[in-house]
Amino acid sequence: MPHLHIEKFKEITFPSEHDGVSFNFIADNINHNNEKLIAVTVEGDDFFLLLKEEENRSLLKSDKLTRPASIYNVHKALLAYAKKANLNVIASNVPEQEKNVHLEDVNALKNIEYFASSFTTDKELRVEVGFGSGRHLLHQAANNPEILFIGIEIHRPSIEQVLKQITIQKLDNLLVLDYDARLFMELIPSNIVGKIYVHFPVPWDKKPHRRVISTTFIEEARRVLKVGGQLELRTDSENYYAYSYETFIAFNKTTLYINKNKDIVISSKYEDRWKKMEKNIYDVTMINEEDSPILSLEGDFTFSKPNLSKTDLAKLHSQTKKFDGGFIHFERAYKIKDAVMLRISMGSFDRPEHLYLIVKDDSVEYFPSLPLKSKSNLLAHKFLDKVIHG
Ligand SMILES: C[S@@+](CC[C@H](N)C(=O)[O-])C[C@H]1O[C@@H](n2cnc3c(N)ncnc32)[C@H](O)[C@@H]1O
Known part of the structure; x- marks a missing residue:
């Protein structure tokens, strides 16, 4: 996460501009007076910088919720604010001279709006949820050039690693999304996906609501999968397997295939680890057999006039x-x-x-x-x- 440790925060006048960055307004946390948000615009990207004031120094960094697709824009905004406010930077992980080639120049990184606004493709589509090191995803994309792959991950270093490989291997059939896969599933059209891979998801034994596999996820998977399309879950956790099996089988007219210690075409980093430890690996494959109605989302996000003071x-x-x-x-x-x-x-x-x-x-x-x-x-x-x- 790009950040600057600074001696003392200094406020600039809002709105103002510096080095192509617009500083639009500042927001003060009402309950914690050591926290502020600075609204910025860089190359059409709107996001916040987050300021945490500490006793002897302060931290200026990117805000997690609004971070733009390009980390380069965050770097630009941090450096421009530091210059404009004449801040004394004590420590920083932001390069002064840069262009993050892998995030800037790779066309493969898409934001969720790209998929939310009428995404379609003529190619067969396959989706991998939580691709981690990307070994399986990259192998599949390289070996199936006629199929379009979408890899979804929330771990930024994994995303950067895969983007680097996409450039090196010159893959043009692999798109990457930095987003929660569970929300992604709600947005894409019905009946367009051939396969969904969920390999070694985090079991979240203590926080089951964070699991990828849930009744809603399966519902959405059945909706987006074509007839004959498959959802492939692979896990080393017996508990997660049992939980998933129960969740899948609760659906009417469901075809499931169960396998234990099946070899697949490429084993992931996690899989290698579990195999070395001689752990069992469970596969649950669900085949979709029904056409689903088209996705219909009625309504908008307008508000009526507020009444609260x-x-x-x-x-x-x-x-x-x-x-x-x-x-x-x-x-x-x-x-x-x-x-x-x-x-x-x-x-x-x-x-x-x-x-x-x-x-x-x-x-x-x-x-x-x-x-x-x-x-x-x-x-x-x-x-x-x-x-x-x-
Ligand atoms: C245990 S790792 C497995 C990685 C890879 N599939 C493999 O087999 O090596 C699980 C991955 O899922 C990602 N992940 C967890 N929840 C997710 C979600 N809701 N959406 C997308 N990715 C998620 C994590 O960041 C992590 O990289």
């Missing part, structure tokens, strides 16, 4: 409001000029989305971007509008 809004901090099928949690409240900004998580319990919301006297808007148009977000938005309406 700024003081009432700030008081929402830390509160959780539940509704049938999901929740909204008000994580943080910030003061900005003429408005209150809220950081919220919302949606369904096992795959919430985190967002910022700016509430002015007569308007409410998500910032810097709208939630993704998914069933659970549309439902949560309706409920949020009621809460903000008072």
Whole structure:
């Protein structure tokens, strides 16, 4: 995560510009006065820099929720702020001279909006969830040039490693997405995927709501898979296998194949480790046998005029409001000029989305971007509008 340790934070005038970076406004955390967010725009990318003020020094870094696709834009914004405010930088992991070739020049890295806004392809599509080192994904893409692969991962170093390999191997049939695969599944059209690989997912024995395999995930998998398409789960965890089997078999008209210690064409890093330890490996393959209706997402993310005062809004901090099928949690409240900004998580319990919301006297808007148009977000938005309406 790019960051600067600085001696003392100095505020600049907002809005202003430096080295091609626009500094739009600053937001002060109402409950923790050592935290601020700086809204920036770099090459059309809107995101926040996060400031944490400590006793002897401060930390300026990228904000996790709004980080742009290109890490280079974060580097640019951090360096431009430091110059503009004349900050004394004590330590930094941001290169002064750079262009991150692998993230900038590789066309393969797509953001979720790319898939959310009417993504289609004429090719057969295969998806790998949590590709880790990418050994399996890269092998599949290199050996099946006529098939389009989408690799989904949330671990940035793994993504960078795979992007590097895509450039080296000149692969043009592999797209990479840095996003929660469970949300991705809700957005893509029905009946277009040939295979979904879920190899060695984190078992999350103590936090089962974080598991990739769930009833909703299987529902979405059945929707996006073509007739004859397969979801392939491979795990070394007997517990996860048993849990998944039960979750799969609860579906009506389900065809499952179970295998133990089956060899597949390429073994992943994890698989090698478990094999060395002589652990069993379980496969559950689900075959989809039904055509699904097209994905229909009705509604939008507009708000009615708010009724709550700024003081009432700030008081929402830390509160959780539940509704049938999901929740909204008000994580943080910030003061900005003429408005209150809220950081919220919302949606369904096992795959919430985190967002910022700016509430002015007569308007409410998500910032810097709208939630993704998914069933659970549309439902949560309706409920949020009621809460903000008072
Ligand atoms: C145990 S590793 C297995 C990696 C790889 N499949 C292999 O077999 O070597 C699980 C991977 O899934 C990723 N992951 C976990 N939850 C995810 C999610 N919801 N969406 C996308 N990736 C996820 C993790 O970052 C991690 O790299």
